[in-house]
Amino acid sequence: MASEAPTSIEYIQHHLQNLVLGKLPAGYERYDGSVIASDTWTFAHSSKEAFDMGFWSFHVDSLGWSIFLGLLLSVFFYRAARKATVATPKGFQSFVELVVDFVNNTVKDIFHHKNRLIAPMALTIFAWVFLMNLMDLVPIDWLPQAATIVSGNDHVYFKAVPTTDPNITLGMSLTVFMLMIIFSIREKGFLGFVKEYTLHPFHTDKWYVNILLIPINFVLEIVSLLAKPISLGMRLFGNMYAGEMIFILIALMFGAGLLLGVFAGVLQWAWAVFHILVITLQAFVFMVLTIVYMAMAHDVPDEQH
C-alpha cells in the first residue's frame, strides 16, 4: 500500500493489479512523468503501464506463486511416491494415498478408456488448483505488504492468489483444450474429428442436404467446443475472483472504526470458513470437468456417418 492513506478505490485497485514484467517502448512516459530512452523490460508501476505492455508481458506474482506451489506439490508427491511401501501407510503417505485414491476413483467413474495421462493430470489439477486457491485464505494484506517491504517500493503490486488471475486459469484450461483436441484426433482420426464438427447435430440421409447443413453444424459445434475451455477457466477464475473481492471489501471495513472492525473480523472469519468449501469444490469441479472433456474426446460415436 502507498505510504499516504489510500482511498477505498485505490486500495481495491491496488489489490486487483498483478505484478507485471513487460517491455515498455522507447519514448514511453512513465507513471512519474519520466520518459524512457530505449525499449526496457521493467515492472509496471500503474495499471496503464501494465496495459501498455501488451500481450508479451508476464504476471510475475501469479506465475511465481503457481510455479512455487506446483514445485512444492511435486516435491511432496515425489517424496511420498519414493517412500511409499506396501506395508501399513502412516502419516503423510496415508494422506497422499487418500487423495490419490479419491482422484483415481473419480477418474475410474467418469473415464472408461485407456490413457495413462488422465489420472495423473486429474491429480495434478486437483491438488495444484486447491493449493493455489488456498492462497486466498492468507489474509489479503500480508503478502502484498511483505512484497512492499522486500522490494522497498510502495508502488509494487502483488497478487498472491494465482487462480484470481484469468491468465492462470485460462492457461490451464488451454492445455486441457489442446490435449482434448489431440486425443480426439488420435482416437477418431482427422476425418472423424472433422466429421464430428460438421455432421452434428443435424444430419439427414440425403448427402446434398448434409452439405447444406455443414455450415450450421460447424458454427453450432465450434461454439460449444470453444465454450468448454473458456467456461472451464472462467468458472474457476470467477469464483476465486469474487471470493477475493469479498475479502478485499471486508478488509476495507477494518479501517472504519472499532465496531465495524470487530464486525469485519467476524465476517472475515465466516467468509474464510465458507471459502474452504468453495476452494475445494472449485478444484474438484475443475478436475471433474477436465476428466469429462477427456472422456468426450475419447468417445467414438457408435453411429456411422
Added chain:
Amino acid sequence: MNITATLIGQSITFLVFVLFCMKYVWPALLSVMEAREKRIAEGLESAEKASKDLELAKQKASQQLKDAKEQASVIVEQANKRANQIIEEAKEQALLEGQRIKSSAQAELDREIARAREQLRAQVATLALAGAEKVLARTIDPAAHNDMLDKLAAEL
C-alpha cells in the same frame, strides 16, 4: 487483468507438472496401493480359508470323538458279556468237577466197602471155626465140617 503471455507460461508449466506427475508420482503410488490391495485381499481370502479349515477340523474331531466313544461302549459291552460268559463257564466247570470228585469218592468208598467185605468174608470161616472149636472142643472134625462152613461163608 490483461491477457498476457502469462497464459502461455501457465500452460507450459501445467503440462510440465502433469508430465512429472505421470512419470514419477502416479505409477509409483498406484503400484504400491494396488500391491497392498492385493495383499489385503489375499490375507482375507486365506483367513476365510483357514476358518473354513478350522470348521472342518472341528467337525472331523467331533466325529472321531463320537466314533471312539461308540467303539469304547461296544468294547465295554463285549467285555461284560465275555466276563459273564467266563463266570458261567467257571460255574459249570466247578459243578462238573464237584460231581466228578463226588462220584470218584463214592467209587472209592464202594471199592473200600467191597474189599472190607471180601476180607471179612475170607476171615469169617476161620473165625467161626475158631469159635466153634472153642465151643465144641475136639468134637469137631475140621475136615468133615469144612465143607459145610465154606457153604455158610458163601452165604454171607
